[in-house]
Amino acid sequence: MGAGAVGTTEDTGGGPAAGEGGDGGAVGYGAVLRAPYAARLLTGTLVGRLPHVTGPVALVLFTRSEGGGYGLAGGLAAAYGIATAVGQPLLGRAVDLYGQLRVQLPAVVLSALGMVALAVAGMDSLPLAYAAVVVAGLFTPPLEGGLRALWPSVLVRQDRVHRAYALDAVAQEVMFTVGPLLVTLFVSWWSAGAALLVINAIGVAGVLAVVTSRPSLVWRSAPREAHWLGALRSGGLLALLGSFFFVGTALGAITVAGVAYADDHGREAVYGGLLAALSFGALVGGVAYGARSWAGAPERRLRVLVALLAVGYLPLTLTPGVAPMMVLAAVSGLFLAPALACAFVVVDRHAPKGTVTEAFSWLVTAFGVGAAAGTAVAGPVVERAATAWGFAVAGGGGVAALLVLLATARVLTVPAASRGAAAPSGGVPGH
Incomplete structure (x- = not known):
């Protein structure tokens, strides 16, 4: 089974939706890890x-x-x-x-x-x-x-591949x-x-x-069509990369604003607590998201998840006391891992045939460059204005990510006919 097949059931409705077969909850994650x-x-x-x-x-x-x-x-x-x-x-x-x-x-x-x-x-x-x-x-x-x-x-199985993407996103939060x-x-x-x-x-x-x-x-x-742009010749992939550049911008801004917030409250440990709360929120959200199968096109679902992600960043500008700020940080992270997991499916669907690894690597690059940009912008903003404005940069990044997806909705609706990596000849032992 090739990577290009991932997400097909979501597009046609032929795969198991929540409560309709497939693996559920911890059983589903166990099935992934037992493979x-x-x-x-x-x-x-x-x-x-x-x-x-x-x-x-x-x-x-x-x-x-x-x-x-x-x-x-x-x-x-x-x-x-x-x-x-x-x-x-x-x-x-x-x-x-x-x-x-x-x-x-x-x-x-x-x-x-x-x-x-x-x-x-x-x-x-x-x-x-x-x-x-x-x-x-x-x-x-x-x-x-x-x-x-x-x-x-x-x-x-496609539902297990999607769950693996969610597990992948959650594991990233643990590693960071x-x-x-x-x-x-x-x-x-x-x-x-x-x-x-x-x-x-x-x-x-x-x-x-x-x-x-x-x-x-x-x-x-899979055999690839020779083209100097490689994966970047996909309009859908470019739209996704543009959106996640701004998601990265939001996170980069939060790292800087978080340091300023900790300085304002006179405790370095506050910074670690904020990042831990954000990661905890992402962990909870990712586990919950991957615990069920989802019907419907992942492109539409991604717009909803990024909208929720943007909404979660905006309250950080309130910069309340430490305890409520930790809660806001956890809430702001809830939809990060789900958005990433859904983005993985979308990347797979829109990557031109034979460019799947390159396409996923471009997502890493877009995210990383966006984070660097967020750090570069938030630093001067915090220094010249206030900590709340640093978090406003993060909120602006989330809103910009959503606007990119909304502006490119037509491009991100129908993926090309074939893409991804070919399954290895002979399959993998045990299947």
């Missing part, structure tokens, strides 16, 4: 992404430990983020052309070597330090896109909460340089677990 290789692929992907998830935090801690200022730390983190945004779709296209093992494994080794070079050389040579983080970011393996390309061949905590723990045990080495060694192990699995080894993309 051959599913737990290995999900765990390996999460572990393999640990260097990317923790990269900015690890770079800041390492730079500070070497005597560098926050300006240098921010510059290195920005260089890493930009390089990652550039590399993801390029490597994703390479995966579609040459397979996962031949791209993901060399990429993760080069990425890890970049961080090793930084840890060994330190900050004695700034050009070398910047070159090292650019290499590390540019060759960050496109594990997210690779996993989402594999789900249809591993799970076969746990990952930075692991870095700080490693730094306290050893040093910031040792933490860089250990985190990247763990990342290599995670990628190895994925690319040596049978589904990854036998996966091949």
Whole structure:
């Protein structure tokens, strides 16, 4: 079964809707994880992404430990983020052309070597330090896109593939909460340089677990039509990327406004609490969303979810006391994981044939660039106005994301006839 088939039942109404067969609730998640290789692929992907998830935090801690200022730390983190945004779709296209093992494994080794070079050389040579983080970011393996390309061949049933997307989105929230905590723990045990080495060694192990699995080894993309734009020739995909650029902007703004809010209340722990509350909301929302099957076109449902997401961001501008602000942060996160899970289905439906990994990687890039833009905009806004205006940038990002979807509703209504990755020849053992 190819990735391009995902979502077909939603379009025709032929798949199991809520309460009409299919797997429900925890039973459904269990069915996903019990499928051959599913737990290995999900765990390996999460572990393999640990260097990317923790990269900015690890770079800041390492730079500070070497005597560098926050300006240098921010510059290195920005260089890493930009390089990652550039590399993801390029490597994703390479995966579609040459397979996962031949791209993901060399990429993760080069990425890890970049961080090793930084840890060994330190900050004695700034050009070398910047070159090292650019290499590390540019060759960050496109594990997210690779996993989402594999789900249809591993799970076969479309309702389980959709549930896997929800599980995927929820797992991301866990990683973005746990990952930075692991870095700080490693730094306290050893040093910031040792933490860089250990985190990247763990990342290599995670990628190895994925690319040596049978589904990854036998996966091949569907034949693709030669076109220099690749996945970007899909108008529906471009519309989705535009929308999620602004979702990323909203989250980037929240990270900056959250720091300002914590400063206003004189407690650094407040910032961690806000991000934890947002992640908790996303976790709850994602689990609830994936616990049932959904009828109807995912494109229409995505507009509703993004509208709810935008509405959730707006009350943050009230900046009440800490306890009610934590509640508002949790509410603002409720529809993040559901929106992401639904977006994964939409990406799959609109990606041109043979570009599925590249298409998912473009979503990662759009989201990441949007987050960087949100951070860049919210910083001066908070400095010159007030904390509430920083959260207003987040609310504006959510509204802009919705407006993009509404303006492109016609483009995002009917996907092209065929797309996605071909199922591996012979299938996966156990199916």
